[in-house]
Amino acid sequence: MQAQKDAVQLLKHAGLRVTPQREAILQFLLDYDGHATVDDIYTSLQDRFPSMSVSTVYNTVKQLSQVGLVKEIGVGDGASRFDINVEPHHHLVCTRCGALFDFYLEEPIHLSVPPEAEGFEIEDYHVEVRGVCPRCKKQQVS
Amino acid sequence: MQAQKDAVQLLKHAGLRVTPQREAILQFLLDYDGHATVDDIYTSLQDRFPSMSVSTVYNTVKQLSQVGLVKEIGVGDGASRFDINVEPHHHLVCTRCGALFDFYLEEPIHLSVPPEAEGFEIEDYHVEVRGVCPRCKKQQVS
DNA sequence: GACCTAGATGAGAACGATTCTTAAATAAGA
DNA sequence: TCTTATTTAAGAATCGTTCTCATCTAGGTC
Ligand SMILES: [Mn+2]
Ligand SMILES: [Mn+2]
Ligand SMILES: [Zn+2]
Ligand SMILES: [Zn+2]
Numbered sequence: 001m002q003a004q005k006d007a008v009q010l011l012k013h014a015g016l017r018v019t020p021q022r023e024a025i026l027q028f029l030l031d032y033d034g035h036a037t038v039d040d041i042y043t044s045l046q047d048r049f050p051s052m053s054v055s056t057v058y059n060t061v062k063q064l065s066q067v068g069l070v071k072e073i074g075v076g077d078g079a080s081r082f083d084i085n086v087e088p089h090h091h092l093v094c095t096r097c098g099a100l101f102d103f104y105l106e107e108p109i110h111l112s113v114p115p116e117a118e119g120f121e122i123e124d125y126h127v128e129v130r131g132v133c134p135r136c137k138k139q140q141v142s
Numbered sequence: 143m144q145a146q147k148d149a150v151q152l153l154k155h156a157g158l159r160v161t162p163q164r165e166a167i168l169q170f171l172l173d174y175d176g177h178a179t180v181d182d183i184y185t186s187l188q189d190r191f192p193s194m195s196v197s198t199v200y201n202t203v204k205q206l207s208q209v210g211l212v213k214e215i216g217v218g219d220g221a222s223r224f225d226i227n228v229e230p231h232h233h234l235v236c237t238r239c240g241a242l243f244d245f246y247l248e249e250p251i252h253l254s255v256p257p258e259a260e261g262f263e264i265e266d267y268h269v270e271v272r273g274v275c276p277r278c279k280k281q282q283v284s
Numbered sequence: 285g286a287c288c289t290a291g292a293t294g295a296g297a298a299c300g301a302t303t304c305t306t307a308a309a310t311a312a313g314a
Numbered sequence: 315t316c317t318t319a320t321t322t323a324a325g326a327a328t329c330g331t332t333c334t335c336a337t338c339t340a341g342g343t344c
Contacts, residue, residue, distance in 0.1 A: 017290095017291070017292070017339090017340055017341075018340075018341090019292065019293080019339080019340070021292085021293075022292090037330095038330080038331085039330090051293090051294070051295095052293085052294075053293065053294040053295065053296090054294095054295095054331090055293075055294070055295080055296090055331095055332080055333085056292080056293055056294070058330095058331065058332075059292075059293080060292095072218075074216070074217075074218035074219065075216075076214075076216030076222075077216065077302090078329090078330085079329085079330060079331090080218075080330085080331090090253075092255065092259050092262050092264075094262075095265065101255075101256060101258055101259040101262065102256065103253055103254070103255065103256050103259070105251060105252070105253060106252050106253065106254060107252060109247060109251055109269060110247070110248050110249065111232075111245055111247060111248065111269075111271065112245070112248060113234065113243075113245065114243060114244065114245050116243055117234050117243040117245070117275065117276065118276060119276035119279060120234050120236075120243065120273055120274070120275055120276060121273045121274040121279060122234075122271055122272075122273040123237065123272050123273040123274070124271075124272055124273075125269055125270060125271040125272065126269070126270050126272075127251060127253075127267055127268070127269050127270075128267060128268050128269075128270065129253065129264055129266075129267040130264075130265050130266055130267065130268075131262055131263045131264040131265040131266075132262070132263045132265070133259065133262055134259065134260060134261035134262060137261060137263060159310090159311055159312075159320065159321070160311075160312090161310080161311070161320095161321065161322080163321085163322075164321090179301095180301080180302085181301090193322090193323070193324095194322085194323080195322065195323040195324060195325090196302090196323095196324095197302090197303080197304090197322080197323070197324080197325090198321080198322060198323070200301095200302065200303075201321080201322085219331090220300090220301085221300085221301060221302090222301085222302090285344105286343105286344090287342105287343080287344080288341100288342090288343080288344100289339100289340100289341100289342095289343105290339105290340095290341100290342105291338105291339085291340085291341105292337100292338080292339075292340085293336105293337080293338070293339085294335100294336095294337085294338095295334100295335095295336100295337105296333100296334090296335105297332105297333080297334080297335105298331100298332080298333070298334090299330100299331080299332070299333085300329100300330095300331090300332100301328105301329090301330090301331105302327105302328080302329080302330105303326105303327080303328070303329095304325100304326080304327065304328085305324100305325090305326080305327090306323100306324095306325100306326105307322100307323095307324100308321105308322085308323085309320100309321080309322070309323095310318105310319105310320080310321070310322085311318105311319095311320075311321085312317105312318100312319100312320100313316105313317090313318095313319105314315100314316080314317080314318105
């Protein structure tokens with residue numbers, strides 16, 4: 001009767017087969033405080049799963065995305081990041097080091113679809129705020 | 143005394159050397175109605191510059207970005223796109239076909255920087271609205 | 285518990301976008 | 315015209331991701 005989420009239960013409820021690799025990947029994301037890349041996941045699980053293929057990590061995060069257990073975040077260059085926080089939220093991105101911070105909009109954005117896109121069906125939106133994180137500001141050459 | 147912008151003048155004012163390739167690339171972006179990829183530029187200029195290298199296109203758009211003549215837009219997967227519209231604006235992205243539409247926010251977003259990111263220096267932000275464009279909606283299997 | 289099979293895994297090849305390297309060419313100032 | 319710092323072209327290299335396919339296994343059935 002544990003309070004925290006259990007990777008196995010989440011997988012079962014999502015209708016995904018429970019494999020040791022999937023359980024470990026999902027558990028890693030549940031425990032990880034941040035926005036992990038495929039490589040973060042892969043290298044972190046090397047000890048426990050020395051033979052796990054990077055393909056398996058890709059396959060798994062794709063499936064987890066499809067069933068809504070994680071959300072993929074692509075911030076321009078570099079690797080995709082995977083967010084266990086699936087509530088609608090947005091990100092501050094450091095243009096120096098790539099660090100990502102969550103933030104929530106105080107009120108939803110108000111936009112009007114332009115005439116050329118009349119009839120565009122909005123699914124969701126993501127605000128990417130770029131700037132310099134506190135850490136990088138300190139290390140500035142000034 | 144032409145009213146439209148002249149690629150050569152823009153390059154000079156930006157302090158960039160004027161080469162035929164740069165002029166052609168910038169002019170292409172000025173004329174192009176949309177958000178071109180490196181490949182769009184490259185293939186469109188093949189006739190006039192059969193020997194131009196794709197590296198030259200990459201080099202050029204990078205420099206144009208650095209001096210603020212174009213803006214790079216990365217929408218997750220696939221190739222970066224280059225926008226001659228450098229006014230602050232945002233995009234609707236079709237999740238089916240990748241089409242991009244400009245839009246402008248009626249009022250700037252209101253956000254509060256979370257405590258973990260205290261001191262984050264905001265440079266700019268970009269809203270990416272995902273959904274289905276009118277064209278793709280019509281072609282839907284329903 | 286043994287059996288079956290759709291689905292998952294692992295290894296590496298393949299791919300597409302981008303960056304890097306280097307020799308040759310050239311823009312632009314003197 | 316001369317000079318030199320920049321730019322270009324070509325291809326190799328890199329990086330993230332997808333694909334292929336032989337092998338393995340989770341989980342349902344008897
Ligand atoms: Mn997040
Ligand atoms: Mn635009
Ligand atoms: Zn930073
Ligand atoms: Zn579309």
